[in-house]
Amino acid sequence: MPEGDTIYRAARAMQKAVGGKVVTAFEANLATLASVADDKGVVARTVEKVEARGKWCLIHFSGDLILLTHMLMSGSWHIYKTGEKWWMGRNRMRCAITCGDYQAVAFNVPVAEFHTARSLERNSQVPKLGVDILSDEYSTEAGVRALKERAATHPGDEVAVALLNQRVLAGLGNVYKSEVAFAAGVNPFRQMRTLTEREMEVMADVSQRYMKANILDGSGDGIVTYSGNRRTTHSMDRSDRLWVYGRQGQECRRCGAIVMMRKQGEQVRSTYWCPSCQPWIAAEGQTAEAPVGRQVKLLGPRRKVGC
Numbered sequence: 001m002p003e004g005d006t007i008y009r010a011a012r013a014m015q016k017a018v019g020g021k022v023v024t025a026f027e028a029n030l031a032t033l034a035s036v037a038d039d040k041g042v043v044a045r046t047v048e049k050v051e052a053r054g055k056w057c058l059i060h061f062s063g064d065l066i067l068l069t070h071m072l073m074s075g076s077w078h079i080y081k082t083g084e085k086w087w088m089g090r091n092r093m094r095c096a097i098t099c100g101d102y103q104a105v106a107f108n109v110p111v112a113e114f115h116t117a118r119s120l121e122r123n124s125q126v127p128k129l130g131v132d133i134l135s136d137e138y139s140t141e142a143g144v145r146a147l148k149e150r151a152a153t154h155p156g157d158e159v160a161v162a163l164l165n166q167r168v169l170a171g172l173g174n175v176y177k178s179e180v181a182f183a184a185g186v187n188p189f190r191q192m193r194t195l196t197e198r199e200m201e202v203m204a205d206v207s208q209r210y211m212k213a214n215i216l217d218g219s220g221d222g223i224v225t226y227s228g229n230r231r232t233t234h235s236m237d238r239s240d241r242l243w244v245y246g247r248q249g250q251e252c253r254r255c256g257a258i259v260m261m262r263k264q265g266e267q268v269r270s271t272y273w274c275p276s277c278q279p280w281i282a283a284e285g286q287t288a289e290a291p292v293g294r295q296v297k298l299l300g301p302r303r304k305v306g307c
């Protein structure tokens with residue numbers, strides 16, 4: 001699943017390529033997009049802004065028209081020089097926006113809708129996002145506020161589930177969820193009500209630092225691709241880049257204990273943690289026994305980071 005920062009990169013790359021430019025051609029392979037495009041017309045509008053909100057990508061056109069896309073598991077936006085060969089087949093294209101020299105092409109996006117500012121406001125999913133970690137409004141205080149509110153309203157939420165919840169903090173994905181909990185020394189299966197203010201502060205702070213560090217990877221002037229490496233350990237070696245994610249059965253980089261993995265939450269997402277650096281703290285009425293996970297390294301092909 002694309003992480004929030006992946007979509008942020010895609011949005012930024014698109015902003016650089018087509019932001020401020022006039023649409024010279026628009027194609028859509030989805031009936032709903034095509035009919036709105038025919039009615040309202042996309043060609044000759046200006047791309048005013050490309051924005052990432054959590055896992056949603058919003059392309060604002062002049063004249064109150066917004067293209068909203070969500071990547072879910074399989075979708076992606078690509079940037080091409082106009083005329084360049086696409087990396088994916090035309091049959092997977094859902095829409096293509098051409099602005100002179102550059103094209104932004106969406107492949108396999110399962111959700112793509114046109115909105116006006118007003119209909120977007122009414123959309124039940126997009127406005128409910130929590131404070132976006134990569135937005136200017138984000139600060140450690142704002143992050144702590146969001147975590148505290150969640151702990152107050154949903155005290156029994158497990159920490160990593162709350163970190164992944166885009167309505168609490170928008171932007172963290174499955175990889176960073178584990179990395180952020182590790183950085184704060186917080187066992188990801190603890191309940192929100194057991195968190196101290198200090199732990200929330202560290203999580204709110206490192207969430208932003210990790211996400212920003214990854215964006216800076218592609219901060220040059222050129223058009224960037226967004227399959228970039230995620231980095232949290234400050235190492236430049238790609239395999240050394242993450243503290244715990246994807247490392248079950250291997251030694252913790254900090255203490256040498258064996259990193260564990262366990263599926264967590266309703267979405268059954270993989271969570272990685274070090275049982276020694278992230279000790280278990282039971283909530284009142286909870287068993288004092290620490291959760292255990294799989295320690296043995298999985299056989300078979302190495303899983304792609306970010307899955």
Ligand SMILES: [Zn+2]
Nearest residue numbers: 252255274277
């Ligand atoms: Zn450790």
